[in-house]
Amino acid sequence: MTDDNSSDRSLAVLMKAAQAGDSDAYVQLMREITPRICNVVRSRRRFLSIDDVEDLVQDVLLSVHAVRATYDPERPFMPWLIAITRNRLADAARLYARHGAKEVYVENLAVTFCDESAKFNTDEFGDREALKVAIEGLPAQQRNAIEMLKLREMSLKEAAAVSGTGVGALKVATHRAMNALRKALTKKKP
Amino acid sequence: MKDTERLIRGLAENIRPVHRLPHPWVRTGVWLAVSLLYTTAVLIVMVLRRGAPVLQVDTRFLIEAASAFAVGVIAAASAFALTIPGYGRKLLLVLVFPLGIWLGSLFDGCVQDWMRRRTLSLSLHHDMSCLPFIVFLGLVPAIVMAVMLRRGAPLNPHLTVALGALAAAGMGNLGLRLIYPENADLGLLVWHVGGIFVLSALAALAGRTILNWQSITGVFQNGGK
Numbered sequence: 435m436t437d438d439n440s441s442d443r444s445l446a447v448l449m450k451a452a453q454a455g456d457s458d459a460y461v462q463l464m465r466e467i468t469p470r471i472c473n474v475v476r477s478r479r480r481f482l483s484i485d486d487v488e489d490l491v492q493d494v495l496l497s498v499h500a501v502r503a504t505y506d507p508e509r510p511f512m513p514w515l516i517a518i519t520r521n522r523l524a525d526a527a528r529l530y531a532r533h534g535a536k537e538v539y540v541e542n543l544a545v546t547f548c549d550e551s552a553k554f555n556t557d558e559f560g561d562r563e564a565l566k567v568a569i570e571g572l573p574a575q576q577r578n579a580i581e582m583l584k585l586r587e588m589s590l591k592e593a594a595a596v597s598g599t600g601v602g603a604l605k606v607a608t609h610r611a612m613n614a615l616r617k618a619l620t621k622k623k624p
Numbered sequence: 625m626k627d628t629e630r631l632i633r634g635l636a637e638n639i640r641p642v643h644r645l646p647h648p649w650v651r652t653g654v655w656l657a658v659s660l661l662y663t664t665a666v667l668i669v670m671v672l673r674r675g676a677p678v679l680q681v682d683t684r685f686l687i688e689a690a691s692a693f694a695v696g697v698i699a700a701a702s703a704f705a706l707t708i709p710g711y712g713r714k715l716l717l718v719l720v721f722p723l724g725i726w727l728g729s730l731f732d733g734c735v736q737d738w739m740r741r742r743t744l745s746l747s748l749h750h751d752m753s754c755l756p757f758i759v760f761l762g763l764v765p766a767i768v769m770a771v772m773l774r775r776g777a778p779l780n781p782h783l784t785v786a787l788g789a790l791a792a793a794g795m796g797n798l799g800l801r802l803i804y805p806e807n808a809d810l811g812l813l814v815w816h817v818g819g820i821f822v823l824s825a826l827a828a829l830a831g832r833t834i835l836n837w838q839s840i841t842g843v844f845q846n847g848g849k
Contacts, residue, residue, distance in 0.1 A: 455641035464632040492631050493837075499635050500840045501777040503642040504708050513710035521709070521779045525837060589627055595634035 442511050450507040464495060467515060471495070474519050492591060494522045561619070568618040576611035579604050645775060648704035648711070655700055655772060659765035659792070663799040666761055670803050677803055684736075688729040689798060694722035696794035700769065703787035707776020707835075719787075730813045755819045757804075762796030762823075770834055778840065782831035789827030793820040 445466060451459035471494045475487050482490070497518050505514050569580055582593040583604065594601045645651070671677070702715040769788040778784070797816050827834075 452639065453642050453644060455639060457636040457639050460639050461632055461636045464635070465629075468628060468632070488628060492628055495628070495631060495635070496841045497777075497837055500837075501709065503775070504645050504777050506644065506647070506708075509710065515709075517709035517779065518777065521777075522837070588630065592627060592631050592634055595631060595638070598638060 438512075445511040445515075446507050446509075449502065449505050449511060453502060453505070453507075464498075467498070468495065470512075470515070471519050474516065475523065478520075478523055490523065490526055492589075493526065494519050496591065496595075497522055564619060565615070568615050571618065572611050572614060575599075575603075576607045576614065579607035580611045580615075583608055645708070648701050648708065648715075651704045651772060652697060652701040655704075655765070655768055655791075656697060658768050659795050662764040663761060663795060667799055667803055674803075684729055684733060688726060688733070689801060691722045691726035691729060692794055692798050692801070695719065695726050696791045696798065698722060699787045699794065700791035703769065703773060703784050703791060704776065706780050706784040706787070707773055707778070709777050709779060727813075727817065730817060734813055755815060757800050758793055758796040758816065758819055759823070760796070761799040762792040762794075765795050766792035766827075773835060774840070778832075778835035778837055781835040782828045785831040785834050786824045786828035789824040790820065793823045 445463060448459045448463035448466070452463055468491060471491050472487060475482070475490045475494075479487070479490070498515065501518065505511070569577060572580065578597060579593070582588045582597065583590070588596070590601045590604055593604055597604070599607075646654075698715060698719045702713075702719055705711045705715050706713070766789060769792050770785075773784060773788055797820055800816070
């Protein structure tokens with residue numbers, strides 16, 4: 435019990451520092467709460483895959499970040515965190531139920547279609563140099579989006595967090611960049 | 625967990641100091657001050673245009689006004705408390721008492737009206753005209769309430785927004801009762817109180833549109849660190 439209290443106290447101190455803008459304290463806090471959130475998610479959603487659990491943990495971390503101003507350091511930290519975690523779990527379940535009702539599940543067919551042309555990947559571009567030049571020719575926002583999402587393989591959430599732009603704006607920039615690259619590389623083909 | 629580590633670093637890189645949300649009662653005080661200021665200003669304008677109303681300040685009216693005021697204050701405090709993760713919901717139980725007294729005082733007025741006139745009349749046109757005034761008087765308190773609620777966590781959007789609307793409409797109704805004093809009868813109970821609860825129910829339906837996680841994490845993602 436005493437360990438729990440002191441652990442809670444230390445998290446409260448870290449959050450207080452994070453509220454004041456201390457990024458080191460914030461990183462330490464987030465690292466310490468991540469396994470705790472993970473345990474709560476796993477215990478309540480045993481059927482989820484590791485990737486889904488990580489997605490939920492990231493959602494909770496984003497929510498903690500967004501509402502960190504609601505934490506009062508005079509109050510215990512863990513009830514605050516658990517309330518957010520449970521709420522996000524319920525929210526995710528609600529969204530899953532809503533989207534699941536609209537989805538039609540089909541078998542993932544590994545074979546290709548009879549048509550010969552369907553068996554070839556037409557999106558492959560062999561000329562890496564041309565691709566590099568084409569990417570460099572993109573407007574800055576589109577180039578950043580491609581670099582973060584396609585080259586560094588960051589998730590949309592991460593890219594949005596790092597770049598400070600919205601998920602929607604990133605999606606649009608990526609879509610436009612892909613179109614521009616496709617056009618540029620198709621023109622260069624003999 | 626590499627992605628999560630990257631997310632944490634991304635969040636920490638852009639972290640800025642935040643103003644801690646004050647205690648729900650402090651926030652209620654701020655909301656109440658703004659709401660009373662607005663209500664007083666509207667009442668002054670209405671008195672200047674229509675003349676001062678003749679208030680029948682008897683015990684029943686005082687009990688009704690005080691309990692209606694208490695409902696507004698406690699509903700506002702409950703709404704603010706619901707946006708704080710881990711905060712108890714005891715205030716919701718406390719709300720039952722002034723609500724019971726308020727409805728009881730109006731019901732008592734209805735009974736006395738019936739004893740006097742031996743009929744329960746429902747003046748449709750006259751009392752329905754009160755609803756736009758309740759909306760107008762509650763408009764600014766409702767907007768201020770919505771803005772303040774959006775600073776908290778959207779844990780129970782429907783209930784939170786319903787309580788916020790109850791507080792704002794309750795204040796609007798109280799202002800209206802001061803400018804249009806009339807006997808508590810069935811029309812008042814149905815149109816005023818019914819109107820307040822309908823407005824609260826409609827607000828509850830829009831709860832998730834006003835308060836949701838996507839919008840507040842979107843604010844962060846769009847640069848509001």
